Amino acid sequence: QVQLVESGGGSVQAGGSLTLSCAASGYTGRNYWMGWFRQAPGKEREGVATMSDGGTTYYTDPVKGRFTISRDNAKNTVYLQMNSLKFEDTAMYYCAAASSLYFWQRFLAGFYAYWGQGTQVTVSS
Numbered sequence: 001q002v003q004l005v006e007s008g009g010g011s012v013q014a015g016g017s018l019t020l021s022c023a024a025s026g027y028t029g030r031n032y033w034m035g036w037f038r039q040a041p042g043k044e045r046e047g048v049a050t051m052s053d054g055g056t057t058y059y060t061d062p063v064k065g066r067f068t069i070s071r072d073n074a075k076n077t078v079y080l081q082m083n084s085l086k087f088e089d090t091a092m093y094y095c096a097a098a099s100s101l102y103f104w105q106r107f108l109a110g111f112y113a114y115w116g117q118g119t120q121v122t123v124s125s
Helices: none
Strands: 003-007 010-013 018-025 033-039 046-051 057-059 067-072 077-082 091-098 119-124
Touching: 003 091, 018 033, 018 091, 018 119, 033 067, 033 077, 046 067, 046 077, 057 067
Parallel strands: 010 119
Antiparallel strands: 003 018, 018 077, 033 046, 033 091, 046 057, 067 077, 091 119
């Protein structure tokens, strides 16, 4: 069973930076698709950034150029570096994993089987 634990959330002023971490355990040794999603109050969970099992990265338009997803296989940890944060980035951020995905599923939360508990990011304007 894959388990994911996020950390690194907090409060920051607009324009600032944060790095989220997602520590994974229970892997069988193969790489998974890893994704970062976020959910603001009253809104649906939305994809932010994903990394394929082969290491290709994808970003949604609102964060493109500001966020970077990366993976340290030795530590079984996925990161989300967030720069130039905006008020509208305020949300609960979740790490997710999927053993396999089609390209078109990469930002769809329903296709990820494993989820962390989330970490709150609050950006003040």
